[in-house]
Amino acid sequence: MSQITLEQRYEIASLIKTGVGKQEIADIIGCHKTTIYRELKRNVDLRSNRYSASLADRKCRSRHTNKPKKLYLTSSVISNVERLIREDFSPEQIVGICIKRKLDYVSHETIYKYIWQLKKTKSSTLHQHLRRQGRKYKKRSAVNSGRGMIKHRVGIDKRPKIVERKKRFGDLEVDTIIGKDHIGAIVTINDRASGMLKMKRTKTRESFEVSAAINELLEDWIPYIKTITADNGKEFAEHRRVTENSQIDFYFADPYCSWQRGANENLNGLIRQYFPKKTDFKNITDQQVLNVQNKLNDRPRKRFNFDTPVEVMDKLLFKPEVAFID
Numbered sequence: 001m002s003q004i005t006l007e008q009r010y011e012i013a014s015l016i017k018t019g020v021g022k023q024e025i026a027d028i029i030g031c032h033k034t035t036i037y038r039e040l041k042r043n044v045d046l047r048s049n050r051y052s053a054s055l056a057d058r059k060c061r062s063r064h065t066n067k068p069k070k071l072y073l074t075s076s077v078i079s080n081v082e083r084l085i086r087e088d089f090s091p092e093q094i095v096g097i098c099i100k101r102k103l104d105y106v107s108h109e110t111i112y113k114y115i116w117q118l119k120k121t122k123s124s125t126l127h128q129h130l131r132r133q134g135r136k137y138k139k140r141s142a143v144n145s146g147r148g149m150i151k152h153r154v155g156i157d158k159r160p161k162i163v164e165r166k167k168r169f170g171d172l173e174v175d176t177i178i179g180k181d182h183i184g185a186i187v188t189i190n191d192r193a194s195g196m197l198k199m200k201r202t203k204t205r206e207s208f209e210v211s212a213a214i215n216e217l218l219e220d221w222i223p224y225i226k227t228i229t230a231d232n233g234k235e236f237a238e239h240r241r242v243t244e245n246s247q248i249d250f251y252f253a254d255p256y257c258s259w260q261r262g263a264n265e266n267l268n269g270l271i272r273q274y275f276p277k278k279t280d281f282k283n284i285t286d287q288q289v290l291n292v293q294n295k296l297n298d299r300p301r302k303r304f305n306f307d308t309p310v311e312v313m314d315k316l317l318f319k320p321e322v323a324f325i326d
Contacts, residue, residue, distance in 0.1 A: 004031070004039055004060075009053035012039065016051055073114060077104050081111055085129050088273060089299065091115075096306035131273050150237050150252065156229060156260055159251040163227055166193045166263075169316040170226040172248075173264035174214060176205060176235055177271060179281030185235070186275065186289060187213040189228075190267050194316055195301055195309035197267055199293045201286055211238035215245045222246050224317065229253060229261055270296055 004012075008029050015025045022040070026033040042063075043056035073081075080103060084094045091108035098105035118124035163171045169191055177186040185205045189198045198217040202209050218225060227249045230236045239250045253260040274292045275284065300306040 004029075004035070006053065006057045009039075009043075009056050012036070013051055013053045013056075073106050073110060074104065077106055078114070080105075081114070082126060085111075085115065085126050088129050088295070090131060092302050093300050093306065096302055097300060100306055129273075131269055150232060150234070150239070152240060153232070153252045154250065156251050156253050159227060159229065159249075163192065163229075168226070169193055169196075169313060170221075170224045172218075172225065172228040173261045174228055174230045174236070175261065175264050175268055176202075176210065176233065177268055177275065178205065180278050181280075184281030185210070186271070186281065187217065188264065188268060188271065189214065189217050190264050191309075191313065192263050194313040195263065195267070195297075195304070196313045197293055197296050197309065199271070199289050201281060201284065201289050205233075205235045207235050207237040208241075210235040211241040214242050218242075218246055218248075222248075227251060231258070231261060267296070270299075 011029055012025055015028065022036045023033045026036045039056065040051055043059045044051050045055055080098065081094055084097065089097070091111035094111060095105050095108050115126045115130065119127040162168070171192045172189055173192060174187065174189045177188060179185060185202050187200045187202060187210055190196065200213045200217050202213050225246055225248045228242070229251045230239065231253050232255050242248060243250045258265050271292060297309045300308050304312050
């Protein structure tokens with residue numbers, strides 16, 4: 001029995017008044033006893049705790065009217081999905097934007113299925129706009145990382161605990177992305193709280209060149225900078241040049257603990273969408289790097305309720321009373 005009719009509800013109400021038990025009521029109207037228990041739990045008058053057939057029927061109809069409708073991948077939804085995917089938005093970002101703008105949408109799982117089906121039939125290249133394009137994530141193991149200790153390094157355990165809260169602008173993370181054949185690099189710096197990104201291409205990963213790039217990138221942020229955290233790559237051996245230039249406190253994550261710089265690792269993954277591994281950095285321009293930087297800074301993020309890093313930075317710096325509302 002799928003649904004209880006209005007006539008059956010009148011019969012249930014009459015049987016209850018005469019003191020008939022729930023199991024017997026179920027036997028009389030021909031349903032399982034759990035159906036009766038569920039009917040009484042959902043549709044009883046909450047004020048009097050009494051069961052009324054007419055009230056129960058109204059409550060049932062109201063629930064069916066207001067329950068979420070099944071979402072379908074209509075032509076208008078497909079149009080929005082394909083347009084936003086081509087702008088390099090992730091399926092989760094697309095759902096968030098559609099909800100925010102009150103547009104029709106489907107779940108991010110459905111969007112993924114749609115894109116992979118297109119890839120399977122070779123009828124579209126939408127999958128190329130996804131962050132990983134279907135590749136499996138590989139962990140960097142301790143065996144082949146080849147990273148040693150750096151002189152005068154200050155461990156992350158000495159970093160102020162407030163940095164973990166991600167509630168203020170100016171706590172930065174830094175890393176490098178390596179080009180084809182380990183030639184050339186892109187220095188990436190991100191703010192932990194807002195997700196704001198700065199990038200600069202370098203010809204080598206030599207520590208002197210990397211530190212110079214960091215100082216150049218941080219020039220207009222110096223008044224707001226509080227800390228910076230790096231991994232233990234040898235390209236950060238000249239970290240003292242950064243601290244002397246900007247008076248910033250420089251810390252190093254524990255070896256093989258990439259999660260301690262999770263925001264930076266995530267951003268590097270987003271950047272790899274535009275500069276995949278085996279990209280020859282000699283063939284890209286500084287303007288291309290800047291374009292990617294600006295695009296990611298204007299890209300909505302799920303963790304910010306689909307605000308952009310630029311919008312979040314503005315709140316943190318100029319509207320702290322808004323930014324700190326949980």
